[in-house]
Amino acid sequence: MPTEIGREDAQxxxxxxxxxxxxxxxxxxxxxxxxxxxxxxxxxIDPGVRASLAPDRPVVVYCWDSA
Amino acid sequence: xxxxxxxxxxxxxxxxxxxxxxxxxxxxxTVARREVPTCHLEESLRDIRARVRAAGWDACxxxxxxxxxxxxxxxxxxxRDGDGTAGSAMRPxxxxxxxxxxxxxxxxxxxxxxxxxxxxxxxxxxLIGLLVREDVEKAAHxxxxxxx
Numbered sequence: 001m002p003t004e005i006g007r008e009d010a011q012x013x014x015x016x017x018x019x020x021x022x023x024x025x026x027x028x029x030x031x032x033x034x035x036x037x038x039x040x041x042x043x044x045i046d047p048g049v050r051a052s053l054a055p056d057r058p059v060v061v062y063c064w065d066s067a
Numbered sequence: 068x069x070x071x072x073x074x075x076x077x078x079x080x081x082x083x084x085x086x087x088x089x090x091x092x093x094x095x096x097t098v099a100r101r102e103v104p105t106c107h108l109e110e111s112l113r114d115i116r117a118r119v120r121a122a123g124w125d126a127c128x129x130x131x132x133x134x135x136x137x138x139x140x141x142x143x144x145x146x147r148d149g150d151g152t153a154g155s156a157m158r159p160x161x162x163x164x165x166x167x168x169x170x171x172x173x174x175x176x177x178x179x180x181x182x183x184x185x186x187x188x189x190x191x192x193x194l195i196g197l198l199v200r201e202d203v204e205k206a207a208h209x210x211x212x213x214x215x
Contacts, residue, residue, distance in 0.1 A: 002070035002092040007081060018069070026215040031089040032167065034078055062071040062078075 002061065010060050018058040034062065071187075079166045080195050086179050093206045095173055096166025099187040099196030105130045106152035108137060115153055126184050128194055129157045135192045136163060143182060163188045166195055173198060174207035 005013070014020055020037040022029050029039040040049055042063070053059055071077075079085060079096050104127045106115045119127045125145065129138040138157030147156050163186045164173060177185060177200045189194040 002068040004072045005069045006072070007073060007077055009069070010078075013069060022075070022076075029136045030087055032075065032079070032085045034075065035084055035086050037086075037141040058069060060069045060071050062074040065076040066072040 005060070010062070013058055013060055016058075018060050020055055021053070021059055021061045023061055023063050028064075037062075076165060076167060076190055080189050080193075089169075090132070093170040093210065094166060095164040095168045095170075095198055096195060097160045098173070098202050098206050099166070099198050100202070102185060103128055103194075103197035105134070105194065106153045107131070108152065108157075110153045112140075112145070112147060112149070112151045112153060112156050113163075115140065119145060120202040126197060127153070128197060129153045130188050130194055134194045136161070136186050136188050136194050139184075141185060161186060163192070164198060165190065170203060170206045170210060173203045177203055 012019070014036065020034050021039045021040050022033050023040060023042040025041055026039060029037075038052070040052065079094070082096065084090075089102050104119045104122055106127050106129055108129060108131075115127055119125070125142040127140040127145065128136055129140060130136055138153070138159045139161040140153060140157050144156045144158060161182075162182070166187055166189075176182070177198070183200050185198045187198055189195065
């Protein structure tokens with residue numbers, strides 16, 4: 001299970017080299033996303049997705065909000 | 068693996084930079100006036116009115132201790148006579164916008180519903196700022212290439 005974090009922790013982790021992953025649909029990612037984020041839509045998250053992520057860096061995922 | 072649960076809305080609500088095709092597009096979060104006066108339910112309407120007018124405003128957002136929006140005092144409510152409180156005079160549960168909503172949509176909705184101002188909040192209801200219709204219309208007009 002991922003660890004839930006807030007904005008300050010997200011900023012700190014990214015500053016330390018974490019990978020930001022937006023899981024929203026492509027249209028929403030294309031419109032607006034956090035700086036440096038990559039796009040992996042929720043429906044495509046499967047074991048194969050590991051190939052697109054650096055294994056030695058933390059991963060921070062996000063969507064619109066917690067609702 | 069970490070989950071930034073408050074997500075993109077929280078990021079935008081904080082006024083942090085974003086990327087993407089619409090990154091430079093004005094939205095509710097970028098146009099809202101963040102210095103809007105706030106008050107609490109039990110505050111005297113008389114005191115609020117004096118404070119708000121002295122600050123050059125004609126509206127005040129009623130919030131709780133966590134800045135969750137409870138109601139709105141527009142000019143009409145602020146002008147009421149008597150010694151009531153914010154809680155007794157406010158418009159409870161006002162319509163709100165999320166910070167990512169595009170300026171064109173805001174302008175259309177505010178005009179259609181004749182809204183002079185609307186709070187912008189996070190999805191949890193926390194106040195970000197107040198949209199003033201004049202600001203929204205100017206920004207929308209500028210987007211269309213007209214004079215500001």
